[in-house]
Amino acid sequence: MKQYCRLKTLLGTTLTAVSALGINQVLANGQITFVSQGGAYQEAQTAAILDPVAEALGITIHQDSAPDAWPMIRTQGTTGQAVWDVIDTPPLNCVRGGNQGLIEPLDFSRVPNAESMPDEYKTPYSVAYEFYSSVLAYNPEVFDDNPPQSWADFWDVDAFPGNRSLRNHPLGTLEAALLADGVAPEALYPLDVDRAFNKLEEIKPHITTWWTSGGQSAQLLYDGEVDMLMMWNGRVSAIMNEGARADFTYNEGILQNTHLCIIKGSRNLDTATDFINAAIDPEYQANLPLYIDYGPGNPAAFDTGKISEERSRELPSFPDNAERQVLMSYEWWSSSAGEDAERRWLDFMQQ
Amino acid sequence: MKSTALAEHNALGNSRDASLRYRRREHMLMFILMSPAVLIVFLLLIVPLAWLIIQSFYVGDGVSLEHYRRIFTERVYWNTFLLTFRISFVVTLLAFLMGYPLAYAATVLPKRWAIVILAIVILPFWTSVLVRAYAWLILLQRSGVVNEALMGVGLTSAPLSLVHNELGTIIATVHILLPFMVLPLYATMQKIPRDLLMAGASLGASPLHVFRWVFFPLSLSGVLAGVTLVFVLCLGFYITPELMGGGRTVMASMLVSRNIQLYSDWGAASAVSVVLLMCVLVIFYVVSRLISLERILGTK
Secondary structure, three states, rough: HHHHHHHHHHHHHHHHEEEEEHHHHOOOOEEEEEEEHHHHHHHHHHHHHHHEEEEEOOOOEEEEEOOHHHHHHHHHHHHHHOOOOOEEOHHHHHHHHOOOOOOOOOHHHHHHHHHHOOHEEEEOOOOEEEEHHHHHEEEEHHHHHOOOEEEHHHOOOOOOOOEEEEOOOOOOHHHHHHHHHHOOHHHOOOOOOOHHHHHHHHHHHHHHEEOHHHHHHHHHHHOOOOOOOOOOHHHHHHHHHOOOOOOEEEEEEEEEEEEEEEOOOOOOOHHHHHHHHHHHHHHHHHOOOHHHEEOOOHHHHHOOOOOHHHHHHHHHOHHHHOOOOOOOOHHHHHOHHHHHHHHHHHHHHHH | OOHHHHHHHHHHHHHHHHHHHHHHHHHHHHHHHHHHHHHHHHHHHHHHHHHHHHHHEEEOEEEOOOHHHHHHHHHHHHHHHHHHHHHHHHHHHHHHHHHHHHHHHHOOOOOOHHHHHHHHHHHHOOOOHHHHHHHHHHHOOOOOHHHHHHHHOOOOOOOOOOOOOOHHHHHHHHHHHHHHHHHHHHHHHHHOOOHHHHHHHHOOOOOOHHHHHHHHHHHHHHHHHEEEEEEEEHOOOOOHHHOOOOOOOOOHHHHHHHHHHHHOHHHHHHHHHHHHHHHHHHHHHHHHHHHOOHHOOOOO
């Protein structure tokens, strides 16, 4: 135990040293460290949102990236040594982190831009930043004029023969199973987990592969390895632009988003809060779709006139598209029932 | 008679003392020379390992056996370890069946052929495991080279499921681990004196007889070394089953990462690592009763 403690202290000291280095660079108007998921997505938001906001507020934005922010949120939150300030992450992490005292509650009185946003786009700790969707994608050559248009079609192996793939993760997959079983979208939550797993058992023998990474899902469709699958809309449109035989529908897509939240013990809490308010400003939000196939977190962005009608229709959070989809409830997934469902997944995969 | 025996005994004792002292001094020197390496191993291996083990007994801030209770009572863990051992067993068997003839050919053929064979075995070794997994995907998938060829010559009418399952995992893993079988085998076979084979032949034994009764028994220590290496390495495979297994093939190391996601508790993942490590230690212990460990690790 002593050794354990000492190593913990050592880790803490290292983190302090690292953050002290950052503080030496303090500039007049404040600074924050912003964390997102890297890759093309982070580059897109740098051009669309981060750079313009930094200029407007006169702050310096340091960037970091982590494909899975949760372990770092835990480490920084439990050691009390925050290196990060603002995190762009699924709301599940914000809510779960908030409940465990690792995330600061968001002071909405200082975030006026959030006022007009729908309540379901906000949590006590965070606010929606951008939207993506888990959609039904397919190979149009295989299905000609009659492609699958719902999860019920995906489950109907007689009417729509072909190889299928789903994500190796319960998030979104359980929702699709229940929609296929005839549950009304508005009656989805709380999820009937038993019913969802029973429905999944039905389709299991027809699933060629359960994908793990977004890139893998793109490869499966691109190479014709599967004929239909659930995948993220940005991934489908990326391979469609490359000329792959691919298409998708927003029907019954599982609308998901990432939120912005602030790590507990942030040294730049004020600047971070101001940053969040600016980052969800409709004007900056409207820039995002110009760079990448993700929708703005703030629907008011569609009223700025910046996003063309044609472009709007391609985005997951465009009101007409959003209406056909189901908004994932991260509140349910962060509840104990959600956590149990997540644990049950591994058991299901091995049967 | 008695006194001479005693004197002899004393003389023997003295010389033994002297050689003992000399050896002790040599050991001391060796120890000093080794200490930087030992320090590094201690800091970078022993300490983290100890931390890992300590962590596995913590749930939050309290000491608990919860992580181990879960591993030993929940069916998921049992199934995963069973599958991990089954895959390792099949991979080891296949690697042996393919590796032995290769190593044998490299031993008996002229030197330049031996170099070609060893190069073919070792070259892929320098390519990233990830790249090789994707290469296998391209070869084995539904519209892949293998299936197209099989259907082209009419051997099958529909594509076979060669990947996204246990089979795909095994194929790619055997390919990756084959050098670990061939190299110890080749090293052992090289040391088998050719005179013994010639002696056998001159006594009238057929080539098959010589192989069965002279060559093969002498190569057994290499077999054991190769088999142990491949089996143990396979137990810890992660990327290959993740990419080739289609999500269904969950091996023990994948449980380690899943446990971090599922329980957001390092201890839960540590416990799985510790159990896997114990399995490996037990295997090494059993094998060390049969041959010396140095042999497996290639120092002798």
